[in-house]
Amino acid sequence: xxxxxxxxxxxxxxxxxxxxxxxxxxxxxxxxxxxxxxxxxxxxxxxxxxxxxxxxxxxxxxxxxxxxxxxxxxxxxxxxxxxxxxxxxxxxxxxxxxxxxxxxxxxxxxxxxxxxxxxxxxxxxxxxxxxxxxxxxxxxxxxxxxxxxxxxxxxxxxxxxxxxxxxxxxxxxxxxxxxxxxxxxxxxxxxxxxxxxxxxxxxxxxxxxxxxxxxxxxxxxxxxxxxxxxxxxxxx
Amino acid sequence: xxxxxxxxxxxxxxxxxxxxxxxxxxxxxxxxxxxxxxxxxxxxxxxxxxxxxxxxxxxxxxxxxxxxxxxxxxxxxxxxxxxxxxxxxxxxxxxxxxxxxxxxxxxxxxxxxxxxxxxxxxxxxxxxxxxxxxxxxxxxxxxxxxxxxxxxxxxxxxxxxxxxxxxxxxxxxxxxxxxxxxxxxxxxxxxxxxxxxxxxxxxxxxxxxxxxxxxxxxxxxxxxxxxxxxxxxxxxxxxxxxxxxxxxxxxxxxxxxxxxxxxxxxxxxxxxxxxxxxxxxxxxxxxxxxxxxxxxxxxxxxxxxxxxxxxxxxxxxxxxxxxxxxxxxxxxxxxxxxxxxxxxxxxxxxxxxxxxxxxxxxxxxxxxxxxxxxxxxxxxxxxxxxxxxxxxxxx
Numbered sequence: 001x002x003x004x005x006x007x008x009x010x011x012x013x014x015x016x017x018x019x020x021x022x023x024x025x026x027x028x029x030x031x032x033x034x035x036x037x038x039x040x041x042x043x044x045x046x047x048x049x050x051x052x053x054x055x056x057x058x059x060x061x062x063x064x065x066x067x068x069x070x071x072x073x074x075x076x077x078x079x080x081x082x083x084x085x086x087x088x089x090x091x092x093x094x095x096x097x098x099x100x101x102x103x104x105x106x107x108x109x110x111x112x113x114x115x116x117x118x119x120x121x122x123x124x125x126x127x128x129x130x131x132x133x134x135x136x137x138x139x140x141x142x143x144x145x146x147x148x149x150x151x152x153x154x155x156x157x158x159x160x161x162x163x164x165x166x167x168x169x170x171x172x173x174x175x176x177x178x179x180x181x182x183x184x185x186x187x188x189x190x191x192x193x194x195x196x197x198x199x200x201x202x203x204x205x206x207x208x209x210x211x212x213x214x215x216x217x218x219x220x221x222x223x224x225x226x227x228x229x230x231x232x233x234x235x236x
Numbered sequence: 237x238x239x240x241x242x243x244x245x246x247x248x249x250x251x252x253x254x255x256x257x258x259x260x261x262x263x264x265x266x267x268x269x270x271x272x273x274x275x276x277x278x279x280x281x282x283x284x285x286x287x288x289x290x291x292x293x294x295x296x297x298x299x300x301x302x303x304x305x306x307x308x309x310x311x312x313x314x315x316x317x318x319x320x321x322x323x324x325x326x327x328x329x330x331x332x333x334x335x336x337x338x339x340x341x342x343x344x345x346x347x348x349x350x351x352x353x354x355x356x357x358x359x360x361x362x363x364x365x366x367x368x369x370x371x372x373x374x375x376x377x378x379x380x381x382x383x384x385x386x387x388x389x390x391x392x393x394x395x396x397x398x399x400x401x402x403x404x405x406x407x408x409x410x411x412x413x414x415x416x417x418x419x420x421x422x423x424x425x426x427x428x429x430x431x432x433x434x435x436x437x438x439x440x441x442x443x444x445x446x447x448x449x450x451x452x453x454x455x456x457x458x459x460x461x462x463x464x465x466x467x468x469x470x471x472x473x474x475x476x477x478x479x480x481x482x483x484x485x486x487x488x489x490x491x492x493x494x495x496x497x498x499x500x501x502x503x504x505x506x507x508x509x510x511x512x513x514x515x516x517x518x519x520x521x522x523x524x525x526x527x528x529x530x531x532x533x534x535x536x537x538x539x540x541x542x543x544x545x546x547x548x549x550x551x552x553x554x555x556x557x558x559x560x561x562x563x564x565x566x567x568x569x570x571x572x573x574x575x576x577x578x579x580x581x582x583x584x585x586x587x588x589x590x591x592x593x594x595x596x597x598x599x600x601x602x603x604x605x606x607x608x609x610x611x612x613x614x615x616x617x618x619x620x621x622x623x624x625x626x627x628x629x630x631x
Contacts, residue, residue: 099246
């Protein structure tokens, strides 16, 4: 797994409505977990979309460096090519593909990446992730046959399957019971401990406590986004 | 097979299985449209080819004065009654003309079991490219050789006897005293000779001896002329019409004149086929658009997981192609059933070509694939403008 950094400098975004939101500057080192907080509408999902390269970083709207790639200088096609092996993305809407099994959903990012030699290793990683997330018995099922909590864990496994430089997760524990939330916290912590960097948007107060308890020597950092103005209030 | 391709095929298969009835309906409509369009065009080409095939080798039909078209229909297609008879001596004179390569005197007017009895030299059999399947060619009056379809239909076999009837169709009266004997059966040719009985012209004279005036000259009904080159085809009819008591008609011209009077019908049929194909495409597009609307979030997540726009385009195009291929296969089955019915039940003598049918089906498949491309274009526009961020943000 890469030890690359995520670096964000003076990042802002303008919506089609004309509203502008500023995210300021922050960075994320290998092994770190950064928790993104803020009220609904404060721009948490937008920030994740920008960092995932789904939304473009506009001209004069800041700099984003992901590993060694300057995201702000890349075309949409270049960001598409970069994403599968750099970013692990767990979107707010889980969107498992109904026609595929759970296992096929998890290895889909590798399969779509057209690196056939990477697939056997990805299959083995999927089994390990299923075990870590407590969903090993769901592998052959269809998404319609599993619960929302199980689907969230499967979605996290899908985000981690490509051994990404950075994990971006949008409300990963929303609607999960405490056991499922604990499994998710464990998986994210293990990913970070192995050298990954995670940026998590979450309202869940217990998530940081869970992860801090698992890695007391490397506590979770937090950023809070304000709804009405640029915000970069980092808390230790 | 690459992992990527295998994954794409799994996605396409899953996509089709997830909405079986929706796509079954689209496929059925597409198959019906395709089968109808290909079917009518195939039938039209078969009928035209059939008309051309019947007239092959017959450049000019010479008969009694009257309707030229009627002479052609009676002599070439066996669809009408002759205008009358012509003197054999005039046919003999015609045979000596340097622009005439071959002139076959034909006596018609009698029938058996609804088929014409054609009195002519064995040269007629050669003209139609027929060869003996069983038995031999007739060599004496009242010997007869049967066309393949006629023999199959009536069950007559070598050595059997039958009597002809004066006239064709209802009202024909039997020539009881003059039975024919079957000496041969011809192989199928796909031409009108398959449906007929061929016997020496002398048989026709013998059967009609009582009808002719004593001492009168032998007659024939038609002379089928093969001319020497285009000059003969162009000049002989006028020569015959101006200098003899007979009437010459060119089957190619008369057939073209007849078919041109039905041209409006062919245009309507083609337009109908076009409408059917457009309806099939609209049905396919509707099904794909409806399905796309339902699974935009799935496509968005694939984009988010690293699938390029090209990959999604390929996926949607692949789905359209799979649907079209299934529809084309189904259309092929419908066409084969239609062709079978046409060949064996409705019009057994039409000489429908299965090979030509396959060729028309391939044309249909090519058009259907083109329609799949066209039907995919609106989908591609929607995929190109997919708002991944918005689709994956709301739960």
